[in-house]
Amino acid sequence: MGTPDFAVPSLKMLIEEGYDIISVVTQPDKPKGRGNKITYPPVKQEALNHGIKVYQPSKVKDKEFVDILKQLNPDIIIVIAFGQILSKDILSIPKHGCINVHSSLLPKYRGAAPINWAIINGEEVTGVTTMYMDEGLDTGDMILKIETKIGDEETAGELHDRLSVLGAKVLSETLNLIKKGTVLRQKQDDSQASYAPIMDKNLGNINWNKSAQDIFNLIRGTNPWPSAFTNYKASTMKIWKAKVIDKDSNLKPGTILDVSSQGISVACKKGTLLVEDIQMPGKKRMPVHEYIKGNTIEKGVVLGE
Numbered sequence: 367m368g369t370p371d372f373a374v375p376s377l378k379m380l381i382e383e384g385y386d387i388i389s390v391v392t393q394p395d396k397p398k399g400r401g402n403k404i405t406y407p408p409v410k411q412e413a414l415n416h417g418i419k420v421y422q423p424s425k426v427k428d429k430e431f432v433d434i435l436k437q438l439n440p441d442i443i444i445v446i447a448f449g450q451i452l453s454k455d456i457l458s459i460p461k462h463g464c465i466n467v468h469s470s471l472l473p474k475y476r477g478a479a480p481i482n483w484a485i486i487n488g489e490e491v492t493g494v495t496t497m498y499m500d501e502g503l504d505t506g507d508m509i510l511k512i513e514t515k516i517g518d519e520e521t522a523g524e525l526h527d528r529l530s531v532l533g534a535k536v537l538s539e540t541l542n543l544i545k546k547g548t549v550l551r552q553k554q555d556d557s558q559a560s561y562a563p564i565m566d567k568n569l570g571n572i573n574w575n576k577s578a579q580d581i582f583n584l585i586r587g588t589n590p591w592p593s594a595f596t597n598y599k600a601s602t603m604k605i606w607k608a609k610v611i612d613k614d615s616n617l618k619p620g621t622i623l624d625v626s627s628q629g630i631s632v633a634c635k636k637g638t639l640l641v642e643d644i645q646m647p648g649k650k651r652m653p654v655h656e657y658i659k660g661n662t663i664e665k666g667v668v669l670g671e
Contacts, residue, residue: 367391367426368409372526373446375534376467377412380444383538388438389419391426393449427453435459442544445499446533454501462544464499467533469526471495471511473559476504481529482522483562486587488579491515492525494533496540498551505559507551509543512536519609521589567592574620574670578610578637596620596669598646603669606651607643614638620669627655630663 368377369392380387390413398405406414413420423431426448432455442462445452447469457464470480472495477483484492493513500506512532516525543549570588572581572595585594585608595604608629615623615633623631623638630641645651646661657663 367443367448367452368446369393369407369449370447371408372469372530372533373409373448373467374412375530376444376446376537377409379534379538381416385541387413387418388440389421391421391423391448394422394424426450426456432456432459442541444537446537452499457499457501465509465537465540465544466497466499466504466506467537468495468497468504469529469533470562471513472497472504472508473554473556475560475562477562478564480562481526482565482587484587485516485520485522485525486583488583489516492529494529494536496536497554505554505556507553509540509549509551510536519586521586523590565592570594572596572605572670574632575635578634578639581634581639582608582610597671598663598669599667601647604645604651605641605643606645608639608641611638611640618668620671622663622665622667622669625654625658625663625665627658629654632669 377390390409392407392409395404395406397403410420410422421431421434425431432453435456436459440460443460443464444467445464446467452464468480470484471491471493475483481492491513493511495511496509497504497506498509512535514528514532540549565588570584570592572584574581574596585605588594589606593604593606595602597603611631614636615621615638617623617633619633619635621633623633628640630644632639632641641654643651643653644657646657654663
């Protein structure tokens, strides 16, 4: 059971290692893009490429679909970024349980967007955890963890791609332990838990009253979606790439201190942010040095107002 790109490497691993995948369950197809063209979830596309039966229930907990799962009688259900909550009825079907691959070091960052929040919150290390699912939100007993350092400039998109591959690796090791009967369950310490709520577009709105480091982390953590942005005069300026300059200013946070081929220097509550790549309305993302060849960014303007 999985839906987005994150789940595809694990499905590929199951196929390559010769597991008998009796079916794939994914979210319904959705219209996408300007033309509202119906597109398949990435997991469905991968399953169809290998001739695997695909189910797309709008509600996985409906009795009709639960009955289908009971008839399929799987030994184990693997769940990765599926997008629907599994009922107790479903959790009790497979004799080896439902195994989830979660993109954080549980119990930290339970919830929908652990990759983004780990970066936004300035974590230096993250990873992937496999666990037995229960009725809670990412609260089940843990099996294996794999850690990785977050790169100093790594974006959520880049970390997502790395963790999806690590997820397939830790899932492979987990299944081998289950097959051997040597798997150990470790209860989560709920007192150490934190929550990573679903992302929304407003989250990318930059508060210049924060430190340059915090804003830099927000830019990375919202790339590629929903993206960080601020107001430049009456226009929305998306900020895709920046760096922290360890230099304080006594001007109001958000004030443009300088504009050069290096980028746009902006005063923050602490430190200065050098904005390197921007996207203005109706234009593509581009480096500041390219943008200012034909457009003006005025020094002294306060961003976000």
